[in-house]
Ligand SMILES: O=P(O)(O)OC[C@H]1O[C@H](OP(=O)(O)OP(=O)(O)O)[C@H](O)[C@@H]1O
């Protein structure tokens with residue numbers, strides 16, 4: 373079977389000293405790996421009647437649109453300031469290597485719509501936490517969060533409590549494969 377891990381390139385000290393950057397561009401350029409990544413991110417949510425896949429730019433978008441199509445859902449963008457033209461909800465947050473702010477259109481998601489939030493990578497959880505707060509402001513029903521990569525040692529999963537977290541590739545600080553935690557288990561059948 374295709375090992376997606378082979379398509380992630382590690383770049384030490386990028387964009388700042390001490391950061392080990394997980395570069396997914398080799399995976400994006402390999403058709404079978406890209407397809408495998410999208411399938412693995414979508415698989416636990418196939419029967420969960422997702423209305424909307426929401427995602428923060430830029431890398432999240434790469435996976436979110438194919439997941440939306442795979443799940444029969446729509447796509448709603450969450451963007452950095454100055455990009456969305458209509459009335460907005462906003463949330464400021466910290467990154468592993470900086471700080472930023474994210475925004476969503478106030479009418480992007482209707483109250484009660486079932487939303488899956490997607491990103492390429494979970495590090496400190498600041499980005500996904502901001503997405504969750506924005507979707508809560510929209511009164512969305514957050515079904516879960518799906519990532520390609522989870523950097524477990526940075527503790528981001530705890531910030532996403534109580535939401536379900538699914539990830540395809542998990543790394544600890546020694547680059548070892550990490551077992552699924554309770555919160556990381558894929559969801560059961562739809563109640
Ligand atoms: O869990 P966190 O510590 O928040 O880090 C994860 C986020 O960092 C990266 O985005 P980045 O803000 O670098 O922007 P990009 O997608 O435009 O490259 C990545 O795509 C995630 O969105």
Ligand SMILES: Nc1ncnc2[nH]cnc12
Nearest residue numbers: 392393394395468493495
């Ligand atoms: N270590 C990392 N590699 C790639 N993207 C990231 N986003 C936040 N931390 C990252």
